[in-house]
Amino acid sequence: MGSALTADAPTQPSQPSPARSTPVIELAGVHKVYRTGSLEVEALRGISLTISQGEYVAVMGPSGSGKSTLMHILGCLDVPTSGMYWLAGEDVGVMDEIELAEIRNRRVGFVFQQFNLLPSLTALRNVEMPLAYGGVPRERRRRQATAALERVGLGDRLAHRPGELSGGQQQRVAVARALVTDPALLLADEPTGNLDSSASEEVLSLFGELHRQGRTVVLITHEADIARRAQRIVRLRDGAIA
Amino acid sequence: MTWADLFHTGWDAIRTHKLRSMLTSLGILIGIAAVVLTVGLGQGAQQKVSKQLAALGGNLLIVTPGSSTSGGVRGGLGSASTLTLADATALTSKTAAPDVGGVAPVLQRSESLVNGSTNWTTTVVGTTASWLPVRGRTLASGRFISAADESSGAAVTVLASDTAAELFGPLDPVGQSVTINGVPYQVIGVLTSAGSDSTTNLDDQAILPFSTASQRLVGGTDRTSVGTIYVKAVSDGRLSAAYQETNAILGYRHAITSSSTSDFTITTQQSLISTTSSVDKTLTNLLIGIAALSLLVGGIGVMNIMLVSVKERTREIGLRKALGGTPALIRRQFLSEASMLGLTGGLLGVALGVGGAVVLRHFISNPIAISVPWVLIAIGVAITIGIGFGVYPAARAARLSPIDALRSE
Numbered sequence: 056m057g058s059a060l061t062a063d064a065p066t067q068p069s070q071p072s073p074a075r076s077t078p079v080i081e082l083a084g085v086h087k088v089y090r091t092g093s094l095e096v097e098a099l100r101g102i103s104l105t106i107s108q109g110e111y112v113a114v115m116g117p118s119g120s121g122k123s124t125l126m127h128i129l130g131c132l133d134v135p136t137s138g139m140y141w142l143a144g145e146d147v148g149v150m151d152e153i154e155l156a157e158i159r160n161r162r163v164g165f166v167f168q169q170f171n172l173l174p175s176l177t178a179l180r181n182v183e184m185p186l187a188y189g190g191v192p193r194e195r196r197r198r199q200a201t202a203a204l205e206r207v208g209l210g211d212r213l214a215h216r217p218g219e220l221s222g223g224q225q226q227r228v229a230v231a232r233a234l235v236t237d238p239a240l241l242l243a244d245e246p247t248g249n250l251d252s253s254a255s256e257e258v259l260s261l262f263g264e265l266h267r268q269g270r271t272v273v274l275i276t277h278e279a280d281i282a283r284r285a286q287r288i289v290r291l292r293d294g295a296i297a
Numbered sequence: 298m299t300w301a302d303l304f305h306t307g308w309d310a311i312r313t314h315k316l317r318s319m320l321t322s323l324g325i326l327i328g329i330a331a332v333v334l335t336v337g338l339g340q341g342a343q344q345k346v347s348k349q350l351a352a353l354g355g356n357l358l359i360v361t362p363g364s365s366t367s368g369g370v371r372g373g374l375g376s377a378s379t380l381t382l383a384d385a386t387a388l389t390s391k392t393a394a395p396d397v398g399g400v401a402p403v404l405q406r407s408e409s410l411v412n413g414s415t416n417w418t419t420t421v422v423g424t425t426a427s428w429l430p431v432r433g434r435t436l437a438s439g440r441f442i443s444a445a446d447e448s449s450g451a452a453v454t455v456l457a458s459d460t461a462a463e464l465f466g467p468l469d470p471v472g473q474s475v476t477i478n479g480v481p482y483q484v485i486g487v488l489t490s491a492g493s494d495s496t497t498n499l500d501d502q503a504i505l506p507f508s509t510a511s512q513r514l515v516g517g518t519d520r521t522s523v524g525t526i527y528v529k530a531v532s533d534g535r536l537s538a539a540y541q542e543t544n545a546i547l548g549y550r551h552a553i554t555s556s557s558t559s560d561f562t563i564t565t566q567q568s569l570i571s572t573t574s575s576v577d578k579t580l581t582n583l584l585i586g587i588a589a590l591s592l593l594v595g596g597i598g599v600m601n602i603m604l605v606s607v608k609e610r611t612r613e614i615g616l617r618k619a620l621g622g623t624p625a626l627i628r629r630q631f632l633s634e635a636s637m638l639g640l641t642g643g644l645l646g647v648a649l650g651v652g653g654a655v656v657l658r659h660f661i662s663n664p665i666a667i668s669v670p671w672v673l674i675a676i677g678v679a680i681t682i683g684i685g686f687g688v689y690p691a692a693r694a695a696r697l698s699p700i701d702a703l704r705s706e
Binding site for chain 1 (some may be wrong): 309613615623
């Protein structure tokens with residue numbers, strides 16, 4: 056595990072590592088083909104997309120449009136079948152499983168629809184988890200995780216377990232976990248899908264704030280009124296940008 | 298992720314499923330308890346034997362007559378008593394045998410002892426005053442035969458405890474007399490109980506001065522012939538030196554030029570160890586069987602529950618991978634969890650084994666010794682079993698694709 060985390064306070068978005076001009080995301084002719092038995096499904100058909108530092112982009116599309124596949128590739132959970140993907144200047148296409156784990160750890164902050172918090176751990180220890188995988192020493196881990204939770208307005212909930220928090224609070228813990236490593240990309244997959252309208256508002260205004268502070272946010276959604284809050288909307292249809 | 302983090306995580310998982318973890322480690326628990334008990338029984342028996350040997354004179358050499366050659370015909374082993382009182386005396390030389398601490402010549406006969414209307418057949422041992430320290434015996438009452446008794450051929454006897462009880466019941470026999478071959482002997486002392494070695498009851502014998510026994514019981518012309526010479530080394534560590542000296546002195550005195558013509562045999566009490574360490578073999582075998590089976594079943598239990606755990610926590614594994622967990626770290630996480638299941642079983646097993654030893658002590662005659670190194674080995678075995686049977690589930694967890702894992706319900 057690399058210890059590439061240099062920033063101490065996750066509340067201070069840093070400049071993307073190489074240079075300001077380097078796009079956070081650069082996709083060039085990305086194809087993704089899934090093979091199930093003799094059946095070949097082309098989930099992505101030549102996606103080219105550039106997202107710059109500080110952009111707030113919503114990826115929209117009906118189910119089956121390739122949204123999830125694109126999100127997996129953007130999040131370095133999967134690699135393209137063909138085409139190129141640079142994340143903050145790093146060529147993801149050539150990475151093996153271990154390098155992918157490391158770049159996910161350093162460069163991507165995930166927010167999932169189902170929160171994906173570990174129920175047996177406190178909010179603080181949930182947020183510490185990516186730092187632990189990044190090899191950050193215990194003391195600094197605690198400090199950074201506390202700061203991240205304070206950043207999302209949960210400084211008084213450090214010792215609470217997910218079960219003791221509301222849905223909106225749980226998703227904010229997840230956002231704190233995504234922020235804590237100071238990633239180049241904040242990747243949210245239907246982050247309000249499991250929330251009621253007031254909790255959705257809570258979480259979406261948090262993304263708006265983070266964007267205003269200079270974070271790069273990519274939000275995947277199928278709801279138009281959520282997508283409208285982003286600066287730019289990328290519409291997907293049948294695996295291609297519409 | 299440091300090892301501390303991994304163990305912290307593993308411990309959390311075990312704590313979250315307390316009952317399940319307890320049931321899983323039950324097999325290992327019973328296995329380890331059985332191991333602790335088996336080893337405890339074995340070591341207890343060994344300690345008992347060495348204590349017995351020390352009491353009987355553990356650093357003891359026993360010299361017995363070998364074969365004799367008369368008129369070109371070699372008799373069988375022990376066919377003639379070639380050992381003499383002079384041989385015994387020669388062994389007491391501090392210059393020729395510096396490692397010999399004591400020498401006791403012994404003549405043995407089975408005789409009937411009579412007290413009034415009671416009679417009891419026992420082994421009558423004719424020996425010298427040094428018999429007491431050489432055989433490591435003590436007196437319960439009265440005195441032992443003295444050099445004066447020896448030189449005067451006094452009609453005195455010292456009885457072993459069982460013999461005294463057979464002849465005199467609960468009464469103190471010291472000062473009373475018993476009749477052997479029609480001659481009355483005064484009882485001057487009683488030996489404390491020493492139990493029995495593999496073949497003889499050490500508490501059933503009557504001790505006479507050597508001269509008295511050879512004159513009155515053996516008779517004949519050969520009054521210096523000796524049945525056995527007991528030689529005690531100055532310490533356990535000098536036993537082999539004492540052996541060499543004894544062999545050399547007797548060889549010289551008997552003009553032995555090669556070991557094949559030797560007319561005496563020297564044995565040590567080491568041979569006793571094997572016969573006396575008769576732990577209850579059935580119990581030991583039963584416990585070993587239980588231990589092996591339980592540990593196997595326990596290991597399979599660990600594997601089973603770890604597979605269930607991996608299945609149940611597929612999403613967690615997906616999340617951990619998404620957050621930067623490499624396959625190696627995921628594997629380590631589940632291995633440390635499995636090893637902690639083993640450790641839990643091991644610790645509880647040791648507790649049960651020690652508790653069992655305390656209880657069993659009241660039901661069986663053999664002592665049970667709990668040894669710390671073996672307890673540590675047992676815990677190590679338990680951890681190893683946890684790891685061994687955790688390898689496959691951990692590998693499965695490490696192989697999961699993060700996307701599939703995150704998608705799972």
